[in-house]
Amino acid sequence: MLDKADSRRRLDAELREAELDVQGRYHLDTSQYAALSLADIGAGIHAAGFTVVSSLPSSTGRMLVLAHPETTTLSVSDGPFVPRVGLSSSELNWARERHRVWAKKFNRQIGLAFFHAVFGLIILVSALRSFGPADGSRYFATLGVGITLLLLFVLAVFKAVGARRKRWQEIGHLVER
Structure with missing residues (x-):
C-alpha cells in the first residue's frame, strides 16, 4: 500500500x-x-x-x-507548428486552433490531388495504350475522363497552395516560417 x-x-x-x-x-x-x-x-x-x-x-x-479541456491540441497530421516566442496562452491556443483548421483544408486538397493524379494517370495511360482514335467514342470518353482527373489534380494543388497562403495571412504574425 x-x-x-x-x-x-x-x-x-x-x-x-x-x-x-x-x-x-x-x-x-x-x-x-x-x-x-x-x-x-x-x-x-x-x-x-x-x-x-x-x-x-x-x-x-x-x-x-x-x-486541458479548453486547449486546442495539434497532431502530426496538422504539420509543423512553431509559434513565436512570447505569445500569451490565449494567443497560442488561437494560433493552434486556426493552424488546425487550415491544416485540415490543406490535407483534404492534397489527398484529393493524390487521388486525381493517380487515377488520372492510370486512365490516361490505359487509354493511350489500349485504344486508338479508331475505337471511336470509347477512346475519346476514356481520354476525356483521364484528362478531367488530371485537371482536377491541378485544381486541388492550387487550392492546397491557396490554403497555405491564407494560413500565413491569418496566423503568419504568430508563427515562425
Missing part, C-alpha cells in the same frame, strides 16, 4: 508541474506509476484538470497524451 500511495504522490506532483508543449499536449508515461491502476491514474489526471487526448503504446507501457 505504501508503494501505491508513493506512486500517487509522484503522479500528483508530476501533473502539478506539467507544462504543455507547443502543440498543447503533455505526455504522461504511465509505466512510471506501475503500482497504480489505470482507473487510479485517470482519477489523478481528472483531479489535476487534464483530459486524455490519446493513448500511445510504448515499449514499457502506455503513454497518455493529456491536455
Whole structure:
C-alpha cells in the first residue's frame, strides 16, 4: 500500500508541474506509476484538470497524451507548428486552433490531388495504350475522363497552395516560417 500511495504522490506532483508543449499536449508515461491502476491514474489526471487526448503504446507501457479541456491540441497530421516566442496562452491556443483548421483544408486538397493524379494517370495511360482514335467514342470518353482527373489534380494543388497562403495571412504574425 505504501508503494501505491508513493506512486500517487509522484503522479500528483508530476501533473502539478506539467507544462504543455507547443502543440498543447503533455505526455504522461504511465509505466512510471506501475503500482497504480489505470482507473487510479485517470482519477489523478481528472483531479489535476487534464483530459486524455490519446493513448500511445510504448515499449514499457502506455503513454497518455493529456491536455486541458479548453486547449486546442495539434497532431502530426496538422504539420509543423512553431509559434513565436512570447505569445500569451490565449494567443497560442488561437494560433493552434486556426493552424488546425487550415491544416485540415490543406490535407483534404492534397489527398484529393493524390487521388486525381493517380487515377488520372492510370486512365490516361490505359487509354493511350489500349485504344486508338479508331475505337471511336470509347477512346475519346476514356481520354476525356483521364484528362478531367488530371485537371482536377491541378485544381486541388492550387487550392492546397491557396490554403497555405491564407494560413500565413491569418496566423503568419504568430508563427515562425
